[in-house]
Amino acid sequence: MTDWSPIFISMKTASLSILVTFFLGLIVAWILIKIKNDTVKIVLDGVFTLPLVLPPTVVGFFLLYIFGVRGPIGKFFLDFFTVKIAFSWTATVIAAVVMSFPLMYRSARGAFEQVDSNLLDAGRTLGMSEWKIFWKVLFANALPGIISGGILAYARGLGEFGATAMIAGNIAGQTRTLPMAVYSEVAAGNMGEAFHYVIFIVIISFFVI
Amino acid sequence: MTDWSPIFISMKTASLSILVTFFLGLIVAWILIKIKNDTVKIVLDGVFTLPLVLPPTVVGFFLLYIFGVRGPIGKFFLDFFTVKIAFSWTATVIAAVVMSFPLMYRSARGAFEQVDSNLLDAGRTLGMSEWKIFWKVLFANALPGIISGGILAYARGLGEFGATAMIAGNIAGQTRTLPMAVYSEVAAGNMGEAFHYVIFIVIISFFVI
C-alpha cells in the first residue's frame, strides 16, 4: 500500500515555504530596485542568486553548517529552546525557502523592472506614499510576472531534493518529501510505488501551471 | 586523502553537457521564435520548460524509464550495441543536459526576444539568408544574454544532483560527480572531506561568474 505521508509532508512544506518565499522575494526585489549604488546592487544580487547557481548539495552543506547542532544558529536553538533544526520537518521548509527564493526574487525583480519607471515617479509627484506606490502601482502592474515567478518558486520548493537530502535527511514520515520518496522507492527497486508518487507530482505540476 | 575522481568526472560531465545544451538551446530557441502558431508555441515552450518545473527526481524517474535497460531507448542500445546507458557516465551527461537545457533555452529565447525584430526584418529585406541573419544579427546582438544563460546552464549542469542520482547512481569513480560526493561524504559523516569538495565547487562557481 502506498504511504501517504510524503504527500502531506510535501504539501505542508511547499505551502509554508512559498508563503515565506513570496513575500520575502517581493520585499527583497523592491529594496534592491531602490538601491542606487550599482556596486552594492550587483553584490547583493549575486548573493541572493547564489542558491540558484550552486549545486543543491553544496547549499545543503552550508545550511547544515549553519543549522546543524554544532552550527551557530543550530546550536543557539538547541541550547535555548532544545529544538533540533537539522533533520526535522522545519529543515525541509528551510531548504525549500532557500532554494526557491532566488527564483521568486529574480522573477519579481524582472517584473518590477518591466513596469515603466515613469509610473512610480508620477505616483511620487502626486504625493502617493512609497507603500501605496509599491502596492497600487508597482505590484498591481507587475502582477502577471510576479504570479508566474510565484508558480516557479512553488514548483521549485515542491521539487527540492538535493539541499533537503543534506539538511533534512530522508526520514520516513518526518522529512521524506515526495521527491525523496520517489528516490527511495526507486532505490529500493519499487518502480511501481515510485510511479504513484510521480503521477501525483505531475498532476500537481499541471494543476499549478 | 581526498579522492580526486569526482572532480574529473564533474568537469568532464559539465563540459560535454554544456556543449550539447548550448547549441541545442540556441537552435530550439530560434525555431520556437519563428513558429507563428501561438498554441504550438505555448505547448512546445511548456514541454521544454518542464524539467525546470518538475522535481529533479521525477525527471530522473522518467529518464530511467526511457534509458533504463527495460526502457525503449535503453533496451535498443543494450540489444544492438550491448551498451548500458543507465548507471554509466553517459547517464550523468544525459541528466545534466536535460536539467540544464531549459535554462539555456529560456535565456537564449529571452535574449533573442530582446533584439529589435525590425533588425531581422531589415536583414531579410536586404537579402540576407536566414542563417546569416541568425548569426550576424540575432546571435551577435543577443550575445550578452546568451552568455549569461550559458553560464547559468553550466552551473546547473555542474550542480545536478537529483536526476543524476536517479539515472546514474552514485558509483565512486564512475558516476560520482562533485554534488554526489558532497552528499556521500556528509552522509558518511566526513564533513572535512565534503568541505574540500564544497570549496572546489565554490571556486569554480566564482571563476565561472
Place this chain on the structure above:
Amino acid sequence: MSNRLLKVNIQKKLKEFDLDVDFELKKGCLGILGPSGCGKSMTLKSIAGIVDPDKGIVSLTMDEETVYFDSDSKINLKPQKRNVGYLFQNYALFPNMTVEENVAIGLSKNDDRKIVSEMIKRFHLEGLEKRYPRQLSGGQQQRVALARILAYGPDVILFDEPFSALDTYLKEQLRIELVNMLKDFYGFSILVTHDRDEAFQFCDELLILDQGKIIARGETHEIFEDPKKVEVARLTGCKNISKIEIIDEHHFKSLDWETTFEVSKKITPNITHVGIRAHDFKPGEKDDVNSINTTNATKLEMPFEWEITLENGLWWKIEKQMHNHDFEIPKYLKINPEDILLLEE
C-alpha cells in the same frame, strides 16, 4: 518607356479592424496618409513580405511581372527574393556593425564593393565609416539606412514614417535631402506618414487610409483641395469642420458655429458636413457674403503666424513677420463661397 506596375491588393484580419487595401502604382512615389494605427505599416510590411496577408495579390512589373504574393496560387515570395527596400521608423541599423558594414550588408559576393564607397560619398558619410550606429546623430542614422537600401539596389523602396523619430529642426533639412534622392531613384516608392506636409511634399499621388480602409485616393493636389470626406479633410489639416443643416442648394446652417453660410457649389443631399481651412478666411466687412463677427476672439502668436480662435470655435490663421508682435483682429472675417469644402461623413 518600359512597362512598369506595382499591384497591391491585400486583405488581412487585424485585432482592431480588417485591413483591405487595393491599389496600383504606375510610376514614382505614392503617399499613404493616415492616423496612427490605421494599418499603414501593415500595408508596407505586406508588400515587403515581412507580414503575410490573409488574401490577395502583390506583384511588381518591371518589364516582366514578378508575383510577390498570390493567395489563390499559394505564391509567397520570401522578403529576400522581393528586392524591396524598407526604411524602418527607427532605421533598424545593425548596432554591432560599423557604418561601412551596415551599408555593405546587402551585397552578395559577386557585387562590386565600390558601390559602398559611392554610397558613403553620396550620403555625406565620409569619415564616419568606422563608427557604430549609436555614435551617430538621428539624421546621420537615417542617411546610413538610406545608403544601405540604395546599395542593395531595390526596385521598390518603402518609407515607414521616416521623419517621426527626428527633432523638428532636423526634419525640414532631411526632407529636402530625401526629395532630391527620390528624384534620382528609378523604381517605385511608397511613403507612409501621419504628417500632411510630408505627404504633400513627397508624393504626386495620395491614398488616405482609415481603420484599414482606403477612404480617398487620387492626385495629392486634388485631395487637398477637395477632400470630399470629413476624415480626409481632417487628415489634410482642415481645422474647421462642422455638421450642417442644409437650407437650400447654396446655403446651409452650421450646427457647431451657429451661423449661416453661402456656398458656390451645389449642396447635394449626401453632404453632412462642411470644412473651412483656417488659412482661407480673409478680413471682411459687416455686409460681405459669409461675414463673421469676431467679438471675443482670442489670438495666439506663432513665429510666422497668428492663430485666432473665434468665440464660436472657428480658427483663423494668418501669416506674419517674426518681428511683428502686434495685431489688431479685424471686426469681421469673411470666407469666399468657393473656399468652403462640402463633406460627407
Place this chain on the structure above:
Amino acid sequence: MSNRLLKVNIQKKLKEFDLDVDFELKKGCLGILGPSGCGKSMTLKSIAGIVDPDKGIVSLTMDEETVYFDSDSKINLKPQKRNVGYLFQNYALFPNMTVEENVAIGLSKNDDRKIVSEMIKRFHLEGLEKRYPRQLSGGQQQRVALARILAYGPDVILFDEPFSALDTYLKEQLRIELVNMLKDFYGFSILVTHDRDEAFQFCDELLILDQGKIIARGETHEIFEDPKKVEVARLTGCKNISKIEIIDEHHFKSLDWETTFEVSKKITPNITHVGIRAHDFKPGEKDDVNSINTTNATKLEMPFEWEITLENGLWWKIEKQMHNHDFEIPKYLKINPEDILLLEE
C-alpha cells in the same frame, strides 16, 4: 501681488556632459528649448525631486520660501513633499486604474472628492470615467494626465515634451487647449521641448539649453529676433547659417554661399557666422542691395508654402494659397540688411 519665485541652480555630472543650469522664474511659464538629450528632462526631474542633482539649490517661494533641495545644507525634499506636478512625455497614466481613479489618486483622505468630477468636466472627459487608459486616444490620455495633475493642486507644473507623442493633426488642437488651461493656472510652469513653435507659443520667457549648458536666456521674442549664437539661431528655426569673412564694419563675405552681403548692424570681431531666416528673403532686382541670383533654383511645394533652394544652398520660403500650384521663381532675391542675424560660434 504676492512674493513668488522659483529658484533653480543645479549641477549634475551626466555620462555625455555636465548639466549646469541656473535660473530664476518670477511668474508664468518658462520654456526650455533644446535638442534631444541636452539635459532638458534631467532639469525637470531635478526640480520634481525624481533625480538628485550633485550640487545646487532648488527652492520655491509662494509667500513663504520652501527649499526643495540644497546640497550645502543637505536638504532634499521628497517628491511627495514638493507639490510639483509632472506631465510625462508618455503621460504615465496608471494602466490598472480607470480615468476616475487616475484623476483621484493624488487626493488625500481629507480632500474634497468633488474636485474629481470638476476636473473630469473641465477636461471634457465625461462618459470616459470608467475607461482604462489603453482605451483612450492620445489626446484624451493627455487630458486625463492634466486633470490628474490639476486635481492634486500643485504649485509648479512641469511639461516634458507634452506633444511629442501625438499625431501632427492632433497637436495644434491640444496646444490651444493647453494654452487656455495655463492661463487659469496660478502657479509656475516650465515647458520643455525641441519644437520651436511650441516654445514660442507657450512661453514668454525662454531658456536655450545645449549640452547641459544655458546658451541663451531671455524674452521669447527677443531670442527669436536676435538669437546671437549659432546654436540658438538653429534651434529657433533659422535655416540659412554660414561662416563669414568680415570685410568691413558693415560688409561680410559668406563662406558657404560665396556672396558678399551688407548688414545694417555693426559687425564686431566676435561675429563668426550669420543667419538668414528663410522667410526673410523678398523678390528683388539685380541692382538691389544684397541681391542674389536664383539661377538653377529648385522649388518644392507645401500646402501653404513654397520652399525654394538656391544653387548655393540658400533657402527661401514664401506663403502660397493651397490652390495655386504654379510659381515663377523671381530672377533675383534680396535680403534687407536689417534682417541678417549676426551670430557668434
